Amino acid sequence: QIFVRSTDYDRTLMSAEANLAGMYPPEGAQIFNPNISWQPIPVHTVARSDERLLKFPLTPCPRYEQLQNETRHSALYVNKTRENWQFLQMVANETGIRDVSLEGVWSVYDTLFCEQAHKMDLPEWVTPDVMTRLKQLKDFGFEFLFGIQDWVEKARLQGGVLLGHIRKNLTKAADGSAHQNLKLLVYSAHDTTLVALQMALDVYNKIQPPYASCHLFELYQEDDGNYSVEMFYRNESGKEPFPLTIPGCQHSCPLQRFLELTDPVIPQDWEQECQVATIVHDTELFVGLAVCGSILLLLIILLLTVLFRIQSQHPGYRHVSNEGEEQA
The missing domain is CATH 1.20.5 (Single alpha-helices involved in coiled-coils or other helix-helix interfaces)
Incomplete structure (x- = not known):
């Protein structure tokens, strides 16, 4: 009834296992040790070199790289770089990193954020204002990966791959003749995975997903026998997931309408579309x-x-x- 797929990273495998331990505590005959409230549940993965579903950006994809180069020359990207040039140079001087760009500044922020979360002392140059500005540039860097311009084609080459896989599972679950017994499919991956997926759905809020974020798809069968899809986003532990609505539909979106709206971002032949025309x-x-x-x-x-x-x-x-x- 459940299938779990993770990327081949310790942190994503551990997250999957921790979530499963909380979701499926053993009951009755499943309890093999009264002192251990846990039961083994398979978590599937593939080698990193074979990952073509959950680790983004998907590579190699020459056309995607070409689009990224074009984005680097866009007015928005050039102006953003010019506006923050002195700040980026300051960060480079303080960290010793030779080339701190809008694309790479996330690693600086991520390191400082982790240190801050673990109650470690930050360097003197890292003031609250610096952290705020680093966060803003980091969020822009995430948007750069899959958007700013040509986002539909970028989605076909990136998040649309995962969305296409999810669409197939939703369609299969709605097909009564398919004998689909699975009730829950879980993907344990990365913040870039969520950004790529949400950009393809056109529901990304331009903020890097925090730890333990979760995008949920729920499939419902209505009274008339038709199916609908509802989406939710959980990005804060202390609150219930909030609903997401795909542009062009209501929150409870008919499955067929959902498929029609997402068709433009689903690649027909990813390898072929990745080639430079x-x-x-x-x-x-x-x-x-x-x-x-x-x-x-x-x-x-x-x-x-x-x-x-x-x-x-x-x-x-x-x-x-x-x-x-x-x-x-």
């Missing part, structure tokens, strides 16, 4: 062909000119060397 190089190709064609045309003209001159010479004259004089 040849049309991108058409201008360079045309220029190259034009240059080669021009050179070939000049060679043909030159050859014809030489042949014409040879044929136009008088047949009664030819050059004869004065061998006697040369020998003398």
Whole structure:
């Protein structure tokens, strides 16, 4: 009735196991030791090198990298870098990190946040204002991964892969003939996993998911026999998950409508879509062909000119060397 899939990282495997221990305490015959309120539940994973579902950004994907390079040259990204250049340089000088960019500043904030959470003393230069600004830039860095511009195509190459997998499971569960016995599918992954998924759904709040965050999909069968999907987001331990509504639908979204709205971000062939389209190089190709064609045309003209001159010479004259004089 339950299937659990985790990335192959200690922290995500441990999170899955800890959650399962709380969700499924042993009862009756499941209790093998009265002093241990726990029962073993399988957690599935794959090698990191084979992970193509839960660890984002998904690589290798040349087209995604191309889109990221284009985003780096966007007005928003360039202006954001310019506005924070002195601050980023200060962080680089204080940390000793050579290149602190909008993309990499998250690692600085993450380290300081963990130290702060464990009641460790922070360096003197890390004031509350510095932490606030680092957090803002870190959140922008997460948005950069999957948005800012071309977010639909980025979603097809990233979060849409996981969303497509979830859609298949929802459809299978709604299909009475599929004999789907699973009641719960759990994915234990990373903050970037949630951001990629929520960007594909167009429900991301532009704030990095905190620890233990959870995005829930619930499938309901209505009185008329049709199915609907409801989504919730749990990003605070002390509060109930709050509802998420996909743009273009109500919170309780009919399954068919949910599938229609998410179709644009689902890749049909991920590997093929990740390739850099040849049309991108058409201008360079045309220029190259034009240059080669021009050179070939000049060679043909030159050859014809030489042949014409040879044929136009008088047949009664030819050059004869004065061998006697040369020998003398």
